[in-house]
Amino acid sequence: MTSPEPLEAALILEQMDYQVRKKLTHLVIEASLDSTNSALQRLPVSRQHGMAILAEQQSAGRGRRGRQWHSPAGGNLYLSLGWRFQQPLTELGCLPLVVALSAAQALTRSGLEGHRVKWPNDLLLDGQKLCGCLVEVQGDARGPCHAVVGVGINIRMSASRAAAEIDQPWTDLRTRLPACSRHHLAALLLEELLVQLTLFAKRGFTPFMQQWEQMDGLRGRFVKVSAGKRTLRGKVAGINNDGALLLETGTGMLSLHAGEVSIIPPCSG
Secondary structure, eight states: OOOOOOOOHHHHHTTSOHHHHTTOSEEEEESOBSOHHHHHHTSOHHHHBTEEEEESOBSSOBOGGGOBOOOOSSSOEEEEEEEEESSOGGGOTTHHHHHHHHHHHHHHHTTOOSOEEETTTEEEETTEEEEEEEEEEEEOTTSOEEEEEEEEEOSSOOHHHHTTTOOSOBOOGGGTOTTOOHHHHHHHHHHHHHHHHHHHHHHTTGGGHHHHHHHBSSTTOEEEEEETTEEEEEEEEEEOTTOOEEEEETTEEEEESSOEEEEOOTTOO
């Protein structure tokens, strides 16, 4: 496999819309980090807003629920962006969904079709994981809050290295878009995040509901949800206005704000 050219900040910035690009305060690219989210969080909070960090590889990449995000060098995209919100923590529950939709839209603009969002913030292609997002928020219960949003996209993943370390089916963009440029995709992803985070800060999740319905990869599917010590089974009926997963069960409709979701056959026990 031919090694991709190293990421360069100038090549990303020149492909971004000028007005959107002005929302960035700084763009940093590192050869190797433990985690782009962790690197951003180590900075003073006052410097985090609008700052983006990318790394060629991560030694301790993190996913949701404490999982490791396999992050080898060789052509994937690992990006984190800091953002400040005036809202209290209670109003940011849908932020992971917004980040996932931003990544999905960037992939659509790159030419990808058929990808869907798996609640709350994974992206699947042909039922296999293509992209993961990690949102970490700190701040006062009444606001303001500071979020670090991380996105990892498999672009050129080495099967020999990944097979032994990834505990779920995965895929990469190379299967559909062999000529995908990391610089172009990084520019699209930053544009979408900057625009959509700004919109979410002003208007909440309401403007995103229609897009979610179009990209929802779980609606109508039978799933198993591990939520704490409970394991629930049912049919997904979408999400509510708070971003909670609506699960139809034999005892009624449940609203779940957290949990690990697995798709199962309709009659699975």
